[in-house]
Amino acid sequence: MEARKETYEFKTEVQQMLHLIINSLYSNRDIFLRELISNASDAIDKLRFKAQTDPELLGDDTEFNIEIITDPENRTIEIADNGIGMTRDEVMENIGTIAKSGTAAFLEALEQAQKQESLTPELIGQFGVGFYSAFIVAEKVTLITRAAGADKAVKWESAGDGAYTIEEAEKPSRGTRIILKLKAGEEGDKDYTQEWVIRNIVKQHSDFVSYPIRMEVEKDEPIPEAEQEKDQDGKPVGETTRKVSATDTLNSMKAIWMQSKNDVSEDEYKEFYKHLSHDWNDPLTHIHLKLEGITEYSALLYIPASAPFDLFFPERKHGIQLYCKRVFIMDDCKELVPEYLRFIKGVVDAPDLNLNVSREILQQDLLVRNIRKNLVKKVLDLLRGMSDEEYEKFYAEFGQVLKEGFHSDWENKDRLADLIQYKTTRSEDKFVRLKDYVARMKPGQEEIYYITGDNLSMLINSPHLEALKAKEYEVLLMTDPVDEWVVQSLTEYDGKTLKSAEKGDLRLDDAADDTKKEEYSGLFEFIRGQLEEKIKEVKPSSHLKDSVACLSGDAHDMSAYMEKLLKSSGGQVPQSKRVLELNTGHPVVGKINALFEKDKENPALKDYSHLLLDMAIISEGGKIDNPSKFNRLIGDLMSNMLSE
Numbered sequence: 304m305e306a307r308k309e310t311y312e313f314k315t316e317v318q319q320m321l322h323l324i325i326n327s328l329y330s331n332r333d334i335f336l337r338e339l340i341s342n343a344s345d346a347i348d349k350l351r352f353k354a355q356t357d358p359e360l361l362g363d364d365t366e367f368n369i370e371i372i373t374d375p376e377n378r379t380i381e382i383a384d385n386g387i388g389m390t391r392d393e394v395m396e397n398i399g400t401i402a403k404s405g406t407a408a409f410l411e412a413l414e415q416a417q418k419q420e421s422l423t424p425e426l427i428g429q430f431g432v433g434f435y436s437a438f439i440v441a442e443k444v445t446l447i448t449r450a451a452g453a454d455k456a457v458k459w460e461s462a463g464d465g466a467y468t469i470e471e472a473e474k475p476s477r478g479t480r481i482i483l484k485l486k487a488g489e490e491g492d493k494d495y496t497q498e499w500v501i502r503n504i505v506k507q508h509s510d511f512v513s514y515p516i517r518m519e520v521e522k523d524e525p526i527p528e529a530e531q532e533k534d535q536d537g538k539p540v541g542e543t544t545r546k547v548s549a550t551d552t553l554n555s556m557k558a559i560w561m562q563s564k565n566d567v568s569e570d571e572y573k574e575f576y577k578h579l580s581h582d583w584n585d586p587l588t589h590i591h592l593k594l595e596g597i598t599e600y601s602a603l604l605y606i607p608a609s610a611p612f613d614l615f616f617p618e619r620k621h622g623i624q625l626y627c628k629r630v631f632i633m634d635d636c637k638e639l640v641p642e643y644l645r646f647i648k649g650v651v652d653a654p655d656l657n658l659n660v661s662r663e664i665l666q667q668d669l670l671v672r673n674i675r676k677n678l679v680k681k682v683l684d685l686l687r688g689m690s691d692e693e694y695e696k697f698y699a700e701f702g703q704v705l706k707e708g709f710h711s712d713w714e715n716k717d718r719l720a721d722l723i724q725y726k727t728t729r730s731e732d733k734f735v736r737l738k739d740y741v742a743r744m745k746p747g748q749e750e751i752y753y754i755t756g757d758n759l760s761m762l763i764n765s766p767h768l769e770a771l772k773a774k775e776y777e778v779l780l781m782t783d784p785v786d787e788w789v790v791q792s793l794t795e796y797d798g799k800t801l802k803s804a805e806k807g808d809l810r811l812d813d814a815a816d817d818t819k820k821e822e823y824s825g826l827f828e829f830i831r832g833q834l835e836e837k838i839k840e841v842k843p844s845s846h847l848k849d850s851v852a853c854l855s856g857d858a859h860d861m862s863a864y865m866e867k868l869l870k871s872s873g874g875q876v877p878q879s880k881r882v883l884e885l886n887t888g889h890p891v892v893g894k895i896n897a898l899f900e901k902d903k904e905n906p907a908l909k910d911y912s913h914l915l916l917d918m919a920i921i922s923e924g925g926k927i928d929n930p931s932k933f934n935r936l937i938g939d940l941m942s943n944m945l946s947e
């Protein structure tokens with residue numbers, strides 16, 4: 304490694320981040336300490352995990368701790384740990400850049416919010432500012448770190464002004480020291496070099512960190528008898544105690560997940576969540592479980608109040624930490640909750656787990672599989688038991704993710720079905736759960752109707768729903784891409800079939816459909832011939848009441864929305880022809896039929912065939928092949944009508 308001091312520019316996203324932090328988090332300054340302590344605790348966790356397979360890494364430095372050292376004269380505060388440390392490359396990667404995908408888009412949104420003066424600490428806190436929060440209080444940050452197993456240390460330094468330096472350094476043992484040169488501060492600001500200030504912040508935000516957070520403090524010590532000054536009567540003169548310096552542990556290290564619910568306060572639950580999640584906001588709710596018996600475990604799980612910006616990025620971390628009898632085993636434990644519950648944060652402590660368990664065997668571990676099964680059930684029950692108000696909040700943030708469960712968790716399909724909700728044609732912008740839908744089905748209605756698409760107002764006005772609306776049958780309006788997968792696996796609820804309002808025959812009026820089919824068979828065959836490339840069938844519509852035409856598919860065909868989704872994701876979409884449905888109750892269809900019966904060669908019939916198809920495409924928000932021809936034909940028709 305080079306001994307030289309090198310200067311680097313921060314990546315743009317780091318500069319943006321620092322700018323946002325420094326300018327918007329001044330009134331939340333205290334949290335810098337929580338963030339740095341959390342990082343220190345994570346670094347020790349990582350080392351312990353690695354040491355399970357490589358015990359040499361620990362050497363004789365086996366007493367893990369986090370140290371806080373203040374220097375009021377020089378106005379510095381240092382947070383030091385004997386965790387995993389970082390190599391030079393790791394420092395460059397972790398501290399000079401923000402590696403999370405989606406960062407640029409998120410920061411852009413934050414900047415916009417700042418311009419509109421709507422940037423709240425909650426918004427930026429959602430991103431997890433972590434290490435960079437040091438710059439809220441510091442005018443200069445120095446990081447000296449030595450990776451476990453390495454013999455050289457690295458020093459990183461920055462004044463948060465766009466650049467940082469990096470050079471080789473001395474450090475006698477493994478771990479990381481972060482030294483903050485505090486800003487001058489304003490009148491009345493807290494002084495972070497004062498013992499009581501640090502004590503209070505640690506107590507409030509980091510009490511349950513599982514390693515001792517130590518600080519040199521001044522204590523009163525009784526002066527030994529022999530050293531005391533005494534008067535003639537043997538009574539002490541002056542002070543009987545003196546100030547001495549001693550190391551004190553500031554946190555209680557309570558593993559709150561192992562405690563009984565009654566012994567944990569609401570505030571403690573909230574603070575523990577913030578420590579775990581690096582989220583600044585309070586969680587929406589939590590669940591604290593203790594299961595005894597064959598599958599024994601304790602768990603403290605949280606549902607965040609808002610979705611993290613990277614919820615849909617595949618490489619994002621899961622939020623569950625695994626412990627065994629209070630000993631940290633691993634974080635990011637994907638095996639304990641399925642993908643569709645990836646928003647959950649928390650701790651699971653399984654006392655019977657093999658301490659040397661690796662990620663690879665975790666998946667097959669029967670105990671882990673049982674815990675997972677049980678946790679899923681508990682979480683879904685928690686969701687079901689939420690008040691309507693709380694559930695609305697949850698659903699707005701995580702409903703989309705929850706629905707992914709239909710695809711992957713066959714076993715809990717029924718539980719999930721009780722949790723999904725949709726706006727409907729009759730719900731006036733409110734969400735309706737399936738059980739409420741079923742409860743208010745009309746007499747004679749046997750199926751649950753739904754329609755999928757990306758636009759609520761277009762769906763609600765879709766011509767496909769006209770016949771259903773006339774019968775006052777409610778239709779679920781599904782606007783999430785994931786809903787296409789929901790309806791593929793959820794084919795039934797409470798004994799009622801889920802039926803697409805867009806595809807297949809609705810069979811609302813069977814007898815009438817059959818007589819119309821015969822009456823119009825000649826014309827429909829003619830139109831099919833004209834539109835052969837696009838249409839596989841022309842038939843009397845079971846969907847339409849007021850409109851003239853719409854497109855539909857057979858019950859097993861792909862929906863128009865699914866086709867659109869696949870196309871937009873670049874997938875290969877098999878060319879499927881649609882069915883053109885015509886409203887035989889509409890006068891225009893009757894008139895075209897009369898024209899056809901009179902003169903099958905009439906050239907207008909060809910134009911009308913194309914026009915009918917274009918009208919159907921437009922009504923579902925699609926693009927027609929030849930808009931200028933459509934324009935001309937409509938123009939001709941209008942002019943004929945106006946000249947009559």
Ligand SMILES: Nc1ncnc2c1ncn2[C@@H]1O[C@H](COP(=O)(O)OP(=O)(O)OP(=O)(O)O)[C@@H](O)[C@H]1O
Nearest residue numbers: 342343346388389397430431432433434435479581
């Ligand atoms: N004390 C430390 N010891 C070792 N590595 C550290 C330490 N502090 C930070 N790091 C490394 O720097 C990375 C970035 O830290 P930062 O606090 O910015 O984000 P994070 O902790 O990964 O995420 P977030 O705070 O958003 O949850 C960490 O992931 C870790 O790899």
